[in-house]
Amino acid sequence: MLDGKEEERSRRKKRVGQLDREKETRRVDQLRTADLESKKDQLKEKLDLRIVKLIDQGYSLASVSKRLGVSLRRINAALDSIRSR
Numbered sequence: 001m002l003d004g005k006e007e008e009r010s011r012r013k014k015r016v017g018q019l020d021r022e023k024e025t026r027r028v029d030q031l032r033t034a035d036l037e038s039k040k041d042q043l044k045e046k047l048d049l050r051i052v053k054l055i056d057q058g059y060s061l062a063s064v065s066k067r068l069g070v071s072l073r074r075i076n077a078a079l080d081s082i083r084s085r
Helices: 004-056 061-068 072-083
Strands: none
Touching (some): 061 072
16 A cells, blocks of 8 residues: 555655646637637628728618628628728
8 A cells, every 4th residue: 555645645646747747728618619709700800891982882771781691780880890991
């Protein structure tokens, strides 16, 4: 049997290993989440620009809504975000 000090050292070593694995898992999850957020923001920005481009070309809000399959509320949000820059 292991004596007290060795037993404690063994327990501590296992716990540190477990904490390291949990830390790595959290880091990977955060990176994945950040990447997904970035991609989502890029797609949103691309759609906003497309909406504004169509409206600048003279299409009505209703026709842009139908054409892109988005709501008028979404079109107005895109206009606000682009024009507020």
